[in-house]
Amino acid sequence: MTGPYGRRARPEPPEPLGVPTVDGHTHLDACGCVDAADVVAALDRACAVGVTRVVTVADDLASARWVVEAAHWDDRVAAAVALHPTRTASFTEADRAEIERLAADPRVVAVGETGLDHYWDHSPWDAQERAFRWHIDLAKRLGKPLMVHDRDAHDAVLRVLDEEGAPAAVVFHCFSGDAAMARTCVDAGYMLSFAGPVTFKNAAGLREAAALVPDGQLLVETDAPFLTPHPHRGRANEPYCLPWTVRGLAHVRGVSAERVADSARRTAEAVFGLEALPPVAEAPSPGAGAARST
Numbered sequence: 347m348t349g350p351y352g353r354r355a356r357p358e359p360p361e362p363l364g365v366p367t368v369d370g371h372t373h374l375d376a377c378g379c380v381d382a383a384d385v386v387a388a389l390d391r392a393c394a395v396g397v398t399r400v401v402t403v404a405d406d407l408a409s410a411r412w413v414v415e416a417a418h419w420d421d422r423v424a425a426a427v428a429l430h431p432t433r434t435a436s437f438t439e440a441d442r443a444e445i446e447r448l449a450a451d452p453r454v455v456a457v458g459e460t461g462l463d464h465y466w467d468h469s470p471w472d473a474q475e476r477a478f479r480w481h482i483d484l485a486k487r488l489g490k491p492l493m494v495h496d497r498d499a500h501d502a503v504l505r506v507l508d509e510e511g512a513p514a515a516v517v518f519h520c521f522s523g524d525a526a527m528a529r530t531c532v533d534a535g536y537m538l539s540f541a542g543p544v545t546f547k548n549a550a551g552l553r554e555a556a557a558l559v560p561d562g563q564l565l566v567e568t569d570a571p572f573l574t575p576h577p578h579r580g581r582a583n584e585p586y587c588l589p590w591t592v593r594g595l596a597h598v599r600g601v602s603a604e605r606v607a608d609s610a611r612r613t614a615e616a617v618f619g620l621e622a623l624p625p626v627a628e629a630p631s632p633g634a635g636a637a638r639s640t
Contacts, residue, residue: 363396458493542575545594
């Protein structure tokens with residue numbers, strides 16, 4: 347199985363989980379999915395190992411249009427829509443209007459991913475912050491969770507959330523802070539979502555953070571096609587790879603993989619309202635669906 351973006355081939359599937367769980371953050375378009383048949387095939391691979399639902403997340407306007415389409419192709423797929431902080435150097439009124447229109451779709455379950463990225467030098471920090479504040483307001487107006495991207499910007503992200511007043515539900519996607527930040531987030535009622543890095547050998551601090559998050563505030567994700575968990579770091583990721591992260595978290599927390607998988611599923615269902623989503627109009631036939639919009 348080959349991977350996108352020049353990555354090495356996807357690994358062979360892991361041992362299936364004993365109970366179903368939810369991939370709370372993935373990028374199916376970046377995984378190489380183009381049409382409905384691709385989405386169905388990716389979800390079939392995920393379901394075969396116990397990953398029965400995914401939230402596919404946008405990072406630019408073309409991706410936002412695509413993820414909303416994808417959420418209407420397969421009942422196992424929900425969407426999140428926002429402009430990634432590294433894309434915010436230019437964020438026009440027309441862009442905001444389109445994001446708001448797309449985010450209001452009934453199968454869009456979160457506003458995200460939005461936040462601050464102080465690692466890449468693609469967008470000025472002040473532009474990122476203005477966009478983050480706008481997305482926070484949008485999440486509150488729509489009554490949907492806020493999905494936060496935080497890279498090397500922990501203090502600034504927490505400051506903006508405090509200044510703006512956080513929405514009722516906040517998810518720190520691919521949480522990357524230490525134990526002290528995790529305690530701050532837990533005390534604030536935020537959800538912390540862990541991806542492949544929690545399994546990396548050099549991530550002891552992240553594992554300390556993962557160990558202290560209560561079950562009801564813990565989510566799991568792949569962030570595919572990125573951050574493939576150990577022992578396949580560097581290879582292409584996809585939702586079916588999530589069991590490796592679930593088992594890594596279980597080891598850190600001293601519980602069974604089934605407990606982590608079941609708890610994360612229940613939390614995802616509650617936070618994202620997955621059980622209340624309207625069904626797709628009809629199941630797509632093989633080869634159906636449009637290509638990603640541009």
